[in-house]
Amino acid sequence: MMASGEKTSPLNILHEKKLNAHTLHLGELKQLRLSSWKGFKLFLSDPAGSLSENPVVKGIYSSGGKDGVRPWMDLEYWEELEFSDSPERREKFSLGSAGLDQKLFDFLGDLIPAGGHFMVSYEGEQRIHTDTIQSLSAGVPPAATPLGYLVFRSGFQYIKDWYLAEGGFEGPRKIWGEKAPDEQWAQNFYERTAEQVSQFLKKPVNSAATALIEAARKKSEEIMKIIIRGSRLNI
Numbered sequence: 001m002m003a004s005g006e007k008t009s010p011l012n013i014l015h016e017k018k019l020n021a022h023t024l025h026l027g028e029l030k031q032l033r034l035s036s037w038k039g040f041k042l043f044l045s046d047p048a049g050s051l052s053e054n055p056v057v058k059g060i061y062s063s064g065g066k067d068g069v070r071p072w073m074d075l076e077y078w079e080e081l082e083f084s085d086s087p088e089r090r091e092k093f094s095l096g097s098a099g100l101d102q103k104l105f106d107f108l109g110d111l112i113p114a115g116g117h118f119m120v121s122y123e124g125e126q127r128i129h130t131d132t133i134q135s136l137s138a139g140v141p142p143a144a145t146p147l148g149y150l151v152f153r154s155g156f157q158y159i160k161d162w163y164l165a166e167g168g169f170e171g172p173r174k175i176w177g178e179k180a181p182d183e184q185w186a187q188n189f190y191e192r193t194a195e196q197v198s199q200f201l202k203k204p205v206n207s208a209a210t211a212l213i214e215a216a217r218k219k220s221e222e223i224m225k226i227i228i229r230g231s232r233l234n235i
Helices: 010-014 101-109 127-137 146-153 183-202 211-230
Strands: 022-026 037-045 057-062 072-077 080-086 089-094 117-121 158-162 174-178
Touching: 010 022, 010 037, 101 146, 117 146, 127 146, 127 211, 146 158, 146 174, 146 211, 158 183, 183 211
Parallel strands: 072 117
Antiparallel strands: 022 037, 037 057, 057 072, 080 089, 117 174, 158 174
């Protein structure tokens, strides 16, 4: 499925990567308006070899640019897929339920070096999108939302909620992950994340707390453990 002539692209490493019994497939790359920008799609095949009807990831990869701009990605992600090899057979599959979502994000995060960033839209209709929106609306730190947690754990020390207004039109709202360019910035990013998460954990929990809030608190506790292991912060 991978297009010929694109074997030098860093994205090539994603082709035929295994997610347990499932396999990633890189679709044809598309040259965009800037020479460093490539449009791409990733599909998933099931153990029987059937390809997902829709991509699991679609977006832009940039190899960087002027003034020290490091590589970055701007993505849409769908964790719920359908496979069909005949009109009689349709199978639904969720990466989240199968525990494969973090492995996918780890593969993607590995393509972004120190100083780069990673964006993923949460303006979709699947549960991970709506749960992320609802979590942010309830005051959950971006890093502890369903999408933000995947990005944080894939190597980005600071997570923010972001959108860009251009020409009177708002771009899709996104989770934005920053990967520190050096150890000093990593400490700075960890401090900012720890402050957000610790303030959230200090909020009293009442009996009416939703499942999303309870899940966000568990994620926040794990984030603090990761920060303590990976930084010099005295928490």
